[in-house]
Structure formats: structure tokens, C-alpha cells
Amino acid sequence: MAPTSPDADWVRDAIRLLEADANRSTDTHLHVFPLPAAWGIDLYLKDESVHPTGSLKHRLARSLIMYGLVNGRIGPTTRLIEASSGSTAVSEAYFARMLGLGFTAVVPRSTSPEKIEMIEFYGGTCHYVDRGPDMYGEAARLAAECGGHYLDQFTDAERATDWRGNNNIAESVFNQLDQERYPVPTWIVVSAGTGGTSATFGRYVRYRRHATRVAVADPEHSAFFGGWSTGDLTHTTGKPSRIEGIGRPRVEPSFVPTVVDEMVQVPDAASLAAIRLLRSRTRHWAGGSTGTNLYAAFALIARMLEAGEKGSVVTLICDSGERYAHTYYDEGWLAEQGFDLAPHTRVMEEFLATGRWTA
Known part of the structure; x- marks a missing residue:
């Protein structure tokens, strides 16, 4: 073997x-x-x-990162990128730190300062866009630019969660x-x-x-x-x-x-x-x-x-x-x-x- x-x-x-x-x-x-x-x-x-991490998005963040791991998209040097208005990014930053991975959240400038502070508390960095709809393309661009993985909650949330059970x-x-x-x-x-x-x-x-x-x-x-x-x-x-x-x-x-x-x-x-x-x-x-x-x-x-x-x-x-x-x-x-x-x-x-x- x-x-x-x-x-x-x-x-x-x-x-x-x-x-x-x-x-x-x-x-x-x-x-x-x-x-x-x-x-x-x-x-x-x-x-x-x-x-x-204080929100429902804790479950989602764990599922999205697990989905990336089992699909071979996340390795020991992969930078994680997400488009988020705040809570998902907070939870993803927590898990990225747990795994020793870098994390960047693409967030609207209107995101509450409390959420920005929490993303940074867990070691994440924030990349700002003026318009919410611009998050998606900017997150994909950053991931491609650095060879990272775009977690893409707005596409993968429904497929990353085990809806049959598993708590x-x-x-x-x-x-x-x-x-x-x-x-x-x-x-x-x-x-x-x-x-x-x-x-x-x-x-x-x-x-x-x-x-x-x-x-x-x-x-x-x-x-x-x-x-x-x-x-x-x-x-x-x-x-x-x-x-x-x-x-x-x-x-x-x-x-x-x-x-x-x-x-x-x-x-x-x-x-x-x-x-x-x-x-x-x-x-x-x-x-x-x-x-x-x-x-x-x-x-x-x-x-x-x-x-x-x-x-x-x-x-x-x-x-x-x-x-x-x-x-x-x-x-x-x-x-x-x-x-x-x-x-x-x-x-x-x-x-x-x-x-x-x-x-």
C-alpha cells in the first residue's frame, strides 16, 4: 500500500x-x-x-468547509474566501483559524462594525465592496487570484448540508x-x-x-x-x-x-x-x-x-x-x-x- x-x-x-x-x-x-x-x-x-460563534451560520460554515474538504478543494495552504453580509463570515473565520487557514470575507461597507470586529477577532480580513451584489464576482476574483477556495454560501448552502439527519x-x-x-x-x-x-x-x-x-x-x-x-x-x-x-x-x-x-x-x-x-x-x-x-x-x-x-x-x-x-x-x-x-x-x-x- x-x-x-x-x-x-x-x-x-x-x-x-x-x-x-x-x-x-x-x-x-x-x-x-x-x-x-x-x-x-x-x-x-x-x-x-x-x-x-453566536449564530445559526455556525452550522452552515462548518458544513461549507467540510464540503470543500471532502471534495478535495481545500488543503493545508488554501486561502478561504467568502461573500457575506457578516454572520457566515464570522463563523467561517473561526473555522479557518481552527484549521490554520487564511480567510478573507468580501463584505458590503454597510456591514455592522460589531460583525467586522468579530471577523477580525478570529483572524480573518475584510475586503469591502460598495454594493452588495458586487460581493459575488469580487469573491470569485480574489479566490482565482490567490489560488484559494471560494466557499460560495449562496450556491452551496443547500447542497453542503446533510438534510437527512446527522444532527x-x-x-x-x-x-x-x-x-x-x-x-x-x-x-x-x-x-x-x-x-x-x-x-x-x-x-x-x-x-x-x-x-x-x-x-x-x-x-x-x-x-x-x-x-x-x-x-x-x-x-x-x-x-x-x-x-x-x-x-x-x-x-x-x-x-x-x-x-x-x-x-x-x-x-x-x-x-x-x-x-x-x-x-x-x-x-x-x-x-x-x-x-x-x-x-x-x-x-x-x-x-x-x-x-x-x-x-x-x-x-x-x-x-x-x-x-x-x-x-x-x-x-x-x-x-x-x-x-x-x-x-x-x-x-x-x-x-x-x-x-x-x-x-
């Missing part, structure tokens, strides 16, 4: 390191959001903010619901940045033959809703999302519309009102994408109430509010952006008090 190459030995050890990280952070908490007992509906929040987020949720009164949720509500999470849930519930429906909450200016509702996957909006991490000006290749049962459009001001309500009701401090999820979950629960349905709904806490202290939680920033949260707060407070949804 021929001896293995040093590169092959390195790849095996790199895979071991990724598996060890997964084993250490094997699961995240499933919190209960308080709803009136008389409704007979349970709302759960899967808290992805407790991952080592993916869908399997984790169903395992945690096993002892609950409604162990098979009526709805799972997620938002889309790459589309990888909705693809994982949508495929998993079909594979396991569950009756669960998957809803995608979409912010303003995002192309996903238009692409899904019309079937035109070339649909674009030409505008960046103001809710970091989700919503895209184009329908990303990794978005799989055929596994999505429903889409809910959520105003940006409603997303930001929802994270403040979440904090006041549960003390959980979350980012804007969590607010998008929560607002859409409330809308679907209102529909269940109207139809006399009982059951459970699951949505996600995508990342911590700490990353947005100077934006979404800053009154001056909200005023500069022209956000009025009060009408949306009233809608949610009335809903939680009466069950009526007047949005």
Missing part, C-alpha cells in the same frame, strides 16, 4: 477537528415563548445564538420536541439568506413523512418572495435588505422554492419591533432576522386560532442582539432610518392579549 500524502493526512485531521467542534456544541436550546394557555398552541424558539438543525428540533404535547409542529418558520435552512427543513420533513409545513419569512426588498410566488427565479429587486443576514436582491441558487409551503412578507419596522417585544417578554436579545421570524410566526398562529387549530410552531433565534447594539437597538439609528416601530408593536401586543391579528 502506498503511503498517504501529507495533504491527505492534513485533510483527515481537519475533518476530525470539525467533527470535534460539532460534538462539543452538539445542540442548542429550544425555548418556549409564552402564549395564552387557552389557545392550545405552543411556540418554540430554537436558539442558534448559543453556538460558539442537522431539523433533526435537532424534532428530537427536542419528542416529549412535548405536539411533537410534530404544524409550522416551522424560518427566514432566507442563502435558502439553506429552509431547504434543510423542507427536505427533512418530507423525508421523515411529517405533516409539518415550512414557511419562509421574507423582509422588504428581498427577491425570494417574488421568485417563489411567480416561479421566476431570475426575479430581482435591485435593493439590499436592511435586515442583516436575510433577504437578497436576487433569488440565490441555494434557495429551493419547491420545498417551501408558504412565504410571509414582513415589514422591516415590524421585524425590529418584534425583537424588542421578544426581549421584553423573554429577556432573549436577538438580531433583526429573529424578529422577521417571530412576526411571521405570530401571523401564522393567528391563522391557526381563526381556524380553531391546536398544535405547535417552531421558529429560530438566528443570532444575538449584541451584534446590533449600534443599529437595531439604537434609537438614533432608528430615527435616521425613518423606522416607526409603534404601529407594529401595537399589532403584536393586541394579538398576544386577544388573539386578533390586525396587521
Whole structure:
């Protein structure tokens, strides 16, 4: 038998390191959001903010790098390149440092300073573009220029994740619901940045033959809703999302519309009102994408109430509010952006008090 190459030995050890990280952070908490007992509906929040890098993207980053390793695209001297609005790059920088690899994130200049600081904390460097859509081409160019590997989350997210199981987020949720009164949720509500999470849930519930429906909450200016509702996957909006991490000006290749049962459009001001309500009701401090999820979950629960349905709904806490202290939680920033949260707060407070949804 021929001896293995040093590169092959390195790849095996790199895979071991990724598996060890997964084993250490094997699961995240499933919190209960308080709803009136008389409704007979349970709302759960899967808290992805407790991952080592503080967001749902920790799972994705590990999967993307594993995908690169097993496909022979990443070796001991490969520089990793990504196009990202922040959270994915933070997690990828963490794993790159773990493997001793260089990492460059191509990010819009509008990315929050907290995320930039975290990318650099983990040893990554940031390469800025003025327009979000320019990220893709610039990341590909940098990777070709240095002989690196473009991780390309917006294309590979849905194919890099093992949707059948292997402790993916869908399997984790169903395992945690096993002892609950409604162990098979009526709805799972997620938002889309790459589309990888909705693809994982949508495929998993079909594979396991569950009756669960998957809803995608979409912010303003995002192309996903238009692409899904019309079937035109070339649909674009030409505008960046103001809710970091989700919503895209184009329908990303990794978005799989055929596994999505429903889409809910959520105003940006409603997303930001929802994270403040979440904090006041549960003390959980979350980012804007969590607010998008929560607002859409409330809308679907209102529909269940109207139809006399009982059951459970699951949505996600995508990342911590700490990353947005100077934006979404800053009154001056909200005023500069022209956000009025009060009408949306009233809608949610009335809903939680009466069950009526007047949005």
C-alpha cells in the first residue's frame, strides 16, 4: 500500500477537528415563548445564538468547509474566501483559524462594525465592496487570484448540508420536541439568506413523512418572495435588505422554492419591533432576522386560532442582539432610518392579549 500524502493526512485531521467542534456544541436550546394557555398552541424558539460563534451560520460554515474538504478543494495552504453580509463570515473565520487557514470575507461597507470586529477577532480580513451584489464576482476574483477556495454560501448552502439527519438543525428540533404535547409542529418558520435552512427543513420533513409545513419569512426588498410566488427565479429587486443576514436582491441558487409551503412578507419596522417585544417578554436579545421570524410566526398562529387549530410552531433565534447594539437597538439609528416601530408593536401586543391579528 502506498503511503498517504501529507495533504491527505492534513485533510483527515481537519475533518476530525470539525467533527470535534460539532460534538462539543452538539445542540442548542429550544425555548418556549409564552402564549395564552387557552389557545392550545405552543411556540418554540430554537436558539442558534448559543453556538460558539453566536449564530445559526455556525452550522452552515462548518458544513461549507467540510464540503470543500471532502471534495478535495481545500488543503493545508488554501486561502478561504467568502461573500457575506457578516454572520457566515464570522463563523467561517473561526473555522479557518481552527484549521490554520487564511480567510478573507468580501463584505458590503454597510456591514455592522460589531460583525467586522468579530471577523477580525478570529483572524480573518475584510475586503469591502460598495454594493452588495458586487460581493459575488469580487469573491470569485480574489479566490482565482490567490489560488484559494471560494466557499460560495449562496450556491452551496443547500447542497453542503446533510438534510437527512446527522444532527442537522431539523433533526435537532424534532428530537427536542419528542416529549412535548405536539411533537410534530404544524409550522416551522424560518427566514432566507442563502435558502439553506429552509431547504434543510423542507427536505427533512418530507423525508421523515411529517405533516409539518415550512414557511419562509421574507423582509422588504428581498427577491425570494417574488421568485417563489411567480416561479421566476431570475426575479430581482435591485435593493439590499436592511435586515442583516436575510433577504437578497436576487433569488440565490441555494434557495429551493419547491420545498417551501408558504412565504410571509414582513415589514422591516415590524421585524425590529418584534425583537424588542421578544426581549421584553423573554429577556432573549436577538438580531433583526429573529424578529422577521417571530412576526411571521405570530401571523401564522393567528391563522391557526381563526381556524380553531391546536398544535405547535417552531421558529429560530438566528443570532444575538449584541451584534446590533449600534443599529437595531439604537434609537438614533432608528430615527435616521425613518423606522416607526409603534404601529407594529401595537399589532403584536393586541394579538398576544386577544388573539386578533390586525396587521
